[in-house]
Amino acid sequence: MSFTQFNPQGHLRHLITLEGLGAPLLTTLLDRADALLRPRGAAPARNQALAGVTVGNLFTEPSTRTRASFELAGKRLGADVVNLEIQLSSRVKGETMLDTIYTLQAMGVDLFVIRDAEAGVHEYVAGHVQDHVSILSAGESHLSHPTQGLLDALTLRQHCGGFAGRTVTIVGDLRHSRVARSAYHALTTLGIGELRLCGPAPLMPPAGEFHRARRCTTLNEGLEGTDVVMMLRIQKERMADALIPERADYHAQWGLTPERLTLARPDCLVMHPGPMNRSVEIDSTVADGPQSAIQRQVTNGVAVRMAVLEHIAAGRLRHV
Amino acid sequence: MSFTQFNPQGHLRHLITLEGLGAPLLTTLLDRADALLRPRGAAPARNQALAGVTVGNLFTEPSTRTRASFELAGKRLGADVVNLEIQLSSRVKGETMLDTIYTLQAMGVDLFVIRDAEAGVHEYVAGHVQDHVSILSAGESHLSHPTQGLLDALTLRQHCGGFAGRTVTIVGDLRHSRVARSAYHALTTLGIGELRLCGPAPLMPPAGEFHRARRCTTLNEGLEGTDVVMMLRIQKERMADALIPERADYHAQWGLTPERLTLARPDCLVMHPGPMNRSVEIDSTVADGPQSAIQRQVTNGVAVRMAVLEHIAAGRLRHV
Amino acid sequence: MSFTQFNPQGHLRHLITLEGLGAPLLTTLLDRADALLRPRGAAPARNQALAGVTVGNLFTEPSTRTRASFELAGKRLGADVVNLEIQLSSRVKGETMLDTIYTLQAMGVDLFVIRDAEAGVHEYVAGHVQDHVSILSAGESHLSHPTQGLLDALTLRQHCGGFAGRTVTIVGDLRHSRVARSAYHALTTLGIGELRLCGPAPLMPPAGEFHRARRCTTLNEGLEGTDVVMMLRIQKERMADALIPERADYHAQWGLTPERLTLARPDCLVMHPGPMNRSVEIDSTVADGPQSAIQRQVTNGVAVRMAVLEHIAAGRLRHV
Numbered sequence: 001m002s003f004t005q006f007n008p009q010g011h012l013r014h015l016i017t018l019e020g021l022g023a024p025l026l027t028t029l030l031d032r033a034d035a036l037l038r039p040r041g042a043a044p045a046r047n048q049a050l051a052g053v054t055v056g057n058l059f060t061e062p063s064t065r066t067r068a069s070f071e072l073a074g075k076r077l078g079a080d081v082v083n084l085e086i087q088l089s090s091r092v093k094g095e096t097m098l099d100t101i102y103t104l105q106a107m108g109v110d111l112f113v114i115r116d117a118e119a120g121v122h123e124y125v126a127g128h129v130q131d132h133v134s135i136l137s138a139g140e141s142h143l144s145h146p147t148q149g150l151l152d153a154l155t156l157r158q159h160c161g162g163f164a165g166r167t168v169t170i171v172g173d174l175r176h177s178r179v180a181r182s183a184y185h186a187l188t189t190l191g192i193g194e195l196r197l198c199g200p201a202p203l204m205p206p207a208g209e210f211h212r213a214r215r216c217t218t219l220n221e222g223l224e225g226t227d228v229v230m231m232l233r234i235q236k237e238r239m240a241d242a243l244i245p246e247r248a249d250y251h252a253q254w255g256l257t258p259e260r261l262t263l264a265r266p267d268c269l270v271m272h273p274g275p276m277n278r279s280v281e282i283d284s285t286v287a288d289g290p291q292s293a294i295q296r297q298v299t300n301g302v303a304v305r306m307a308v309l310e311h312i313a314a315g316r317l318r319h320v
Numbered sequence: 321m322s323f324t325q326f327n328p329q330g331h332l333r334h335l336i337t338l339e340g341l342g343a344p345l346l347t348t349l350l351d352r353a354d355a356l357l358r359p360r361g362a363a364p365a366r367n368q369a370l371a372g373v374t375v376g377n378l379f380t381e382p383s384t385r386t387r388a389s390f391e392l393a394g395k396r397l398g399a400d401v402v403n404l405e406i407q408l409s410s411r412v413k414g415e416t417m418l419d420t421i422y423t424l425q426a427m428g429v430d431l432f433v434i435r436d437a438e439a440g441v442h443e444y445v446a447g448h449v450q451d452h453v454s455i456l457s458a459g460e461s462h463l464s465h466p467t468q469g470l471l472d473a474l475t476l477r478q479h480c481g482g483f484a485g486r487t488v489t490i491v492g493d494l495r496h497s498r499v500a501r502s503a504y505h506a507l508t509t510l511g512i513g514e515l516r517l518c519g520p521a522p523l524m525p526p527a528g529e530f531h532r533a534r535r536c537t538t539l540n541e542g543l544e545g546t547d548v549v550m551m552l553r554i555q556k557e558r559m560a561d562a563l564i565p566e567r568a569d570y571h572a573q574w575g576l577t578p579e580r581l582t583l584a585r586p587d588c589l590v591m592h593p594g595p596m597n598r599s600v601e602i603d604s605t606v607a608d609g610p611q612s613a614i615q616r617q618v619t620n621g622v623a624v625r626m627a628v629l630e631h632i633a634a635g636r637l638r639h640v
Numbered sequence: 641m642s643f644t645q646f647n648p649q650g651h652l653r654h655l656i657t658l659e660g661l662g663a664p665l666l667t668t669l670l671d672r673a674d675a676l677l678r679p680r681g682a683a684p685a686r687n688q689a690l691a692g693v694t695v696g697n698l699f700t701e702p703s704t705r706t707r708a709s710f711e712l713a714g715k716r717l718g719a720d721v722v723n724l725e726i727q728l729s730s731r732v733k734g735e736t737m738l739d740t741i742y743t744l745q746a747m748g749v750d751l752f753v754i755r756d757a758e759a760g761v762h763e764y765v766a767g768h769v770q771d772h773v774s775i776l777s778a779g780e781s782h783l784s785h786p787t788q789g790l791l792d793a794l795t796l797r798q799h800c801g802g803f804a805g806r807t808v809t810i811v812g813d814l815r816h817s818r819v820a821r822s823a824y825h826a827l828t829t830l831g832i833g834e835l836r837l838c839g840p841a842p843l844m845p846p847a848g849e850f851h852r853a854r855r856c857t858t859l860n861e862g863l864e865g866t867d868v869v870m871m872l873r874i875q876k877e878r879m880a881d882a883l884i885p886e887r888a889d890y891h892a893q894w895g896l897t898p899e900r901l902t903l904a905r906p907d908c909l910v911m912h913p914g915p916m917n918r919s920v921e922i923d924s925t926v927a928d929g930p931q932s933a934i935q936r937q938v939t940n941g942v943a944v945r946m947a948v949l950e951h952i953a954a955g956r957l958r959h960v
Binding site: 360361363364366385388389391392395396594595596598615616617618619621622 | 691692693694696720722724736739740742743744745746747748750770771772773956
Binding site: 040041043044046065068069071072075076274275276278295296297298299301302 | 371372373374376400402404416419420422423424425426427428430450451452453636
């Protein structure tokens with residue numbers, strides 16, 4: 001693609017996809033996120049890296065957790081944060097969508113954090129804003145959720161110490177998952193040993209995608225000896241569409257139970273992006289068990305978002 | 321109950337009910353709230369007692385006044401405040417409700433301010449959060465509204481100088497009122513002379529409750545010589561349920577008019593938790609008259625919430 | 641009218657309409673707004689002029705741009721800002737509307753920023769608040785939008801250097817436009833040379849209004865030799881009401897095209913309050929062209945609102 005996420009000085013300007021970002025940059029972001037973590041219950045890391053910067057959170061729904069995570073990340077870095085309940089792609093025409101962005105940009109919004117269900121919105125917007133403005137994706141259709149990919153990589157690295165020689169298994173609705181795609185980009189770039197995919201056939205990704213991953217036909221095959229298993233949320237809509245069996249059947253075939261988890265390495269880490277459908281894709285015994293990293297993922301999410309905001313702010317083109 | 325609102329060091333950790341809190345603690349909170357009040361129009365009291373602390377306001381409706389009161393209290397103490405429009409108890413299952421809490425806790429929310437229409441939600445959540453996290457109720461079903469109870473006690477104390485020998489009358493829908501229950505706990509603990517209850521028979525509380533209060537059968541009996549009268553909001557739903565007479569009839573029997581108020585002591589204070597149904601439970605002449613403390617209650621509410629937030633933050637178990 | 645926006649010391653206390661404000665005051669506000677502007681991409685101007693002041697934004701819809709503009713203006717001046725989604729005039733009775741205001745006032749809200757579709761709400765509220773409290777209109781029915789009038793005047797002054805001898809043309813639904821009315825008050829007070837109005841006959845203002853303006857019957861007549869053209873947003877409701885022709889017809893008669901714009905002065909500035917109906921009242925070539933000041937208007941809007949907030953805060957009656 002001709003679109004680049006970097007500014008002319010080679011510094012990361014937008015974060016819309018992890019595709020095409022190199023391992024050194026990803027590692028820099030993970031290292032910084034690690035440095036921003038604090039012990040449970042301690043006061044969170046704070047600094048003024050975003051003092052004078054205005055962050056606009058544009059989410060369709062007012063109360064998503066990702067919005068809260070970005071809001072806290074921005075506030076802890078001293079930014080002014082405004083939340084707007086706006087679905088950009090619902091605007092009638094492209095120009096109208098841009099008008100919303102231009103208006104906020106003219107008010108001094110410097111960093112836009114955007115969730116949108118329509119593919120291409122982020123890149124389109126990024127191609128039209130002024131050169132001191134950055135676009136961060138907080139989720140784009142089924143395609144990309146870059147800060148989720150980073151937090152997943154960070155959580156894995158904290159557990160495994162690194163990526164080489166490690167096996168990760170992603171289970172569930174891979175076809176519609178932006179979480180899986182961003183994890184794939186992060187983990188393959190960072191040199192994961194093996195990436196396995198498994199899920200119901202109608203929910204497996206098209207043949208041209210995830211080409212460096214191994215496709216497994218059963219959950220048992222996917223789990224055997226793996227270091228990390230990432231369970232994906234199954235949308236009830238998929239069941240309504242009859243793409244997949246009902247709840248109980250799904251659980252029987254693809255749900256992560258304590259018994260099945262014994263197929264993996266004894267210290268296998270269990271991840272889930274949330275929110276979970278307990279007793280469907282994952283049993284509560286597993287979700288709340290000692291191998292679960294689900295809450296650590298959320299904590300890492302704030303740290304990763306702070307690292308990304310800091311990094312982008314540091315490279316901004318300022319005309320003072 | 322086995323649940324305790326105190327941490328192992330004996331410091332108040334949660335505030336879900338006033339039941340079981342001793343007079344010295346209540347007095348400490350009221351004294352501090354008094355110290356946080358400023359003259360009308362002066363800049364509000366501010367400090368950094370909650371610097372580094374993140375407060376999550378979880379309210380079903382986005383714009384309740386209690387949410388604004390807690391938000392301002394938190395901000396004036398230097399906290400990071402995030403507002404989320406979430407009804408915990410509407411979540412399908414208990415685990416899902418906890419997942420929402422766990423997620424926010426993992427983002428660093430330290431103090432949860434929760435309003436919920438279902439009984440037991442606050443205590444259930446408090447029983448599952450990490451030991452540096454606190455739960456504050458901003459209203460629980462018909463059971464408890466502790467900061468309202470405190471602000472009512474504070475308003476009374478400012479007027480009467482104390483509680484001993486004083487008479488308070490609560491009028492209206494006592495059966496469904498969390499305001500009345502929290503006032504009862506606060507005032508009886510603080511040594512009120514006499515507490516009278518009156519309202520339509522179907523809206524009087526069950527026999528086992530409010531056992532230290534005197535039940536009156538007419539408003540006149542309730543008002544005679546009282547020092548303070550607290551009018552409760554009558555919900556229109558009660559009339560639709562035919563539990564009580566229509567608007568005009570309710571006013572005729574239980575509405576506070578200037579004439580009726582003359583039955584009380586000449587300086588009798590009039591309170592109402594808001595929002596009022598004017599011309600139903602209270603006449604505007606009374607609500608806006610010289611004996612009304614209704615706005616002072618609101619002002620006291622912010623001060624009381626600051627005092628509670630400060631107190632709980634001071635006793636937090638920090639692992640630094 | 642007996643209502644005054646000034647306090648007893650002659651200082652501006654409320655800003656509900658520009659009608660009756662003198663040129664020196666308007667000039668002071670515009671000068672200050674100019675001083676608060678920063679180059680594109682630079683950190684915005686900040687100070688602590690509103691430290692200790694609480695601003696309440698009361699808007700019916702949660703995500704209007706004007707709300708975001710006032711929120712950023714308040715935060716950049718160090719105010720505590722609370723957003724409430726409240727439509728005052730939808731309250732059942734006048735007293736109930738005031739109760740909402742009284743409650744927020746009692747929590748320490750000092751400056752109310754109110755948008756309301758009902759005429760008279762702002763003045764009514766201003767007549768009842770305590771003397772340290774101010775009311776700022778963010779839009780009142782079809783009558784007034786004072787900060788928009790100021791930002792329009794500022795944008796014009798930046799371009800033309802002044803008002804004397806200049807011609808401004810306002811095009812569109814003048815009858816229902818609070819933007820046009822506030823622009824009229826600002827520009828005539830500041831000594832504009834000529835103000836022209838044009839639009840479909842059913843959307844022209846009643847005969848008694850805009851008496852210092854010249855009414856034109858065609859767009860061409862309105863545009864000829866003008867220095868500034870302000871296009872108004874046409875509401876789709878007007879077309880549904882059959883007050884005006886359909887979209888395409890409206891554009892043919894009253895839409896600003898590049899060809900028509902050549903009738904004006906070569907450097908004629910094009911303004912629009914937003915959001916635009918592109919291809920209806922204005923062509924994209926014009927809206928995005930070199931003569932467009934539409935985004936500059938938005939930027940000026942934040943600066944003007946900061947200037948107004950600062951000015952009002954400086955004159956507040958404080959009882960410390």
